[in-house]
Amino acid sequence: MRQDHLKMAEPVIRFESVGLRYGNGPEILQDISFSLERGSFHFLTGESGAGKTSILSLMYLAQRPTRGMISLFGTDVTTARRSQLPAIRRRLGVVFQDFRLLDHLSALDNVALPLRVAGVAESEIKRHVPELLSWVGLADFMNSKPPTLSGGQKQRVAIARAVINRPEILFADEPTGNVDDRIALRLLRLFVELNRLGTTIIIATHNEAIVRHYRQPRIHLVGGHLEILEPLAGKEPPIDLTPGPPVPPPPFGGRGHGRDL
Amino acid sequence: MFGRSADLPLAKDATSRFLPWLIAVMVFLAAVAIAGALATEVVVAGWHRDISGTITVQIMPASGLAEVSRDGTDKRVETALRILETTPGVTSARALDRDKTAALLEPWLGSREVFEDLPIPRLIDVSLAPDRNINLDALSRRLSESVPGASLDDHQLWLGKLVRFAYGLEMLAGTVIGLTTLALTSTVIYATRTGLAVHFSVIQLLHLIGAQNEYVARQFAASSTWLGLKGGLIGMTLAVPAILGIGGLSTRIEGGLVPDVTLQFHHWLILALLPVAAAMLARYTAKFTVHRTLAKML
Numbered sequence: 059m060r061q062d063h064l065k066m067a068e069p070v071i072r073f074e075s076v077g078l079r080y081g082n083g084p085e086i087l088q089d090i091s092f093s094l095e096r097g098s099f100h101f102l103t104g105e106s107g108a109g110k111t112s113i114l115s116l117m118y119l120a121q122r123p124t125r126g127m128i129s130l131f132g133t134d135v136t137t138a139r140r141s142q143l144p145a146i147r148r149r150l151g152v153v154f155q156d157f158r159l160l161d162h163l164s165a166l167d168n169v170a171l172p173l174r175v176a177g178v179a180e181s182e183i184k185r186h187v188p189e190l191l192s193w194v195g196l197a198d199f200m201n202s203k204p205p206t207l208s209g210g211q212k213q214r215v216a217i218a219r220a221v222i223n224r225p226e227i228l229f230a231d232e233p234t235g236n237v238d239d240r241i242a243l244r245l246l247r248l249f250v251e252l253n254r255l256g257t258t259i260i261i262a263t264h265n266e267a268i269v270r271h272y273r274q275p276r277i278h279l280v281g282g283h284l285e286i287l288e289p290l291a292g293k294e295p296p297i298d299l300t301p302g303p304p305v306p307p308p309p310f311g312g313r314g315h316g317r318d319l
Numbered sequence: 320m321f322g323r324s325a326d327l328p329l330a331k332d333a334t335s336r337f338l339p340w341l342i343a344v345m346v347f348l349a350a351v352a353i354a355g356a357l358a359t360e361v362v363v364a365g366w367h368r369d370i371s372g373t374i375t376v377q378i379m380p381a382s383g384l385a386e387v388s389r390d391g392t393d394k395r396v397e398t399a400l401r402i403l404e405t406t407p408g409v410t411s412a413r414a415l416d417r418d419k420t421a422a423l424l425e426p427w428l429g430s431r432e433v434f435e436d437l438p439i440p441r442l443i444d445v446s447l448a449p450d451r452n453i454n455l456d457a458l459s460r461r462l463s464e465s466v467p468g469a470s471l472d473d474h475q476l477w478l479g480k481l482v483r484f485a486y487g488l489e490m491l492a493g494t495v496i497g498l499t500t501l502a503l504t505s506t507v508i509y510a511t512r513t514g515l516a517v518h519f520s521v522i523q524l525l526h527l528i529g530a531q532n533e534y535v536a537r538q539f540a541a542s543s544t545w546l547g548l549k550g551g552l553i554g555m556t557l558a559v560p561a562i563l564g565i566g567g568l569s570t571r572i573e574g575g576l577v578p579d580v581t582l583q584f585h586h587w588l589i590l591a592l593l594p595v596a597a598a599m600l601a602r603y604t605a606k607f608t609v610h611r612t613l614a615k616m617l
Contacts, residue, residue, distance in 0.1 A: 118527060119527070120523075140614065141531075143526075144526075144529045144530060144531045147526070147527060147528065147529040148528075148529035150529075152527060152528075158520070158524050160521060160524070162328045162331075163326065167326075171326060171525075171528060172528045172529065174326070175528055175529050175530040175534055176529060219528075
């Protein structure tokens, strides 16, 4: 791992000859090898059905690969014991494509979940969660339950839940699915802010406007294979962000395990 | 406002409606079985207290015509009394006179005139000092050598049968308790597995945001404890009147055929612990089941 060609930083994610198949079906992912260094920002692109969600689910430990090796933070997660995984998962944040909010809990309790799971004190939770929800513009919907929220509002709750723990790696699966480009960019500002604080960001999207706007390198999936591409050069000028009132930096709080980034 | 609802909405499951009733039935059965065993013990202990420290010597009537037989029998009784009174450890020996003996027989043989002329065995009621260990075998041998037709009964045969009967009842109660425990455990395992299946997607999400199995197990354990306690309390609420009712019926039987079977305070205390025991059993069964099932998940 030391003789890795990547710069000084040790990679936070490393795939080596990873393959994935469901049952006896064909391999959805074949011989995937790459590594991402700490603090990088990548878009994950590819046709619908190219395996973006599958490769993300391998990275956030929802399943194990059929073959190959995956390491997160230097730990081989393909051979790690199950009891080791929760500690690693608490260093990750995930925005699921379908949000996966708990319908019987309020927005507050949904966002508080990662902190509760990590055993953070309730006083900390009561301080940070409303702050973050206000920041994503849901101050008036804190007590609402997901079924009463609009798609865009749910998305913001999901994003708040993913970042409340100030994760070291953030995965987002089409986090800007059903919102228009301007709102999408406003949401992505959160990720940019997190990235500035040191979080590694991987965003699966097929919204080309966003990819062009941010000019970040792309992990591109084609037919089960992967290539890392240069940022899409902005042939067209980046999208204008309407200059609204100045937005304060997002209030990230309560880490489960008081480690500085 | 932060809600206090659990991450896993277990309280709204169908399980939480039927489980307490199943547990109630099992706790009811266990409570009745335990009460039965305890009552039997009370009865046996009572009998034991009544007859320990006493023996009965029976003298068969001497043969011959009525007059001759009566005198012969009286002589035998006197000899036996002398032997008994000189035996160390015997505090008193009292022969039942003819009237008393006849009174004992009257319920079985009818009017006294009918059997007045019949040769009737005589009984001697003997009390023993409780702290002296008397060799009853030796006493019995000495009596039968000196007094023809004398036999000694220390009630052990009778008591032994009773004790075996009581032991049998206790075994039965133990079996009932064992089976209800087994049934309760299986029911909780089944309910917990159902709950895990119903809430699979929530549990998966909790895992993905870093929950340990223990985090999930704690919620199942808490819910199961409450359901167990609820069921236990319902079961006891039904069992207490049943036990009191049977006790009440037994005291109404005349002639002392059935001794007083009233349970004592510490017996009720044992019964009161049943709902707690059911709750604890439900708790640890649920916890164990969650851990075992989740160990197979990623």
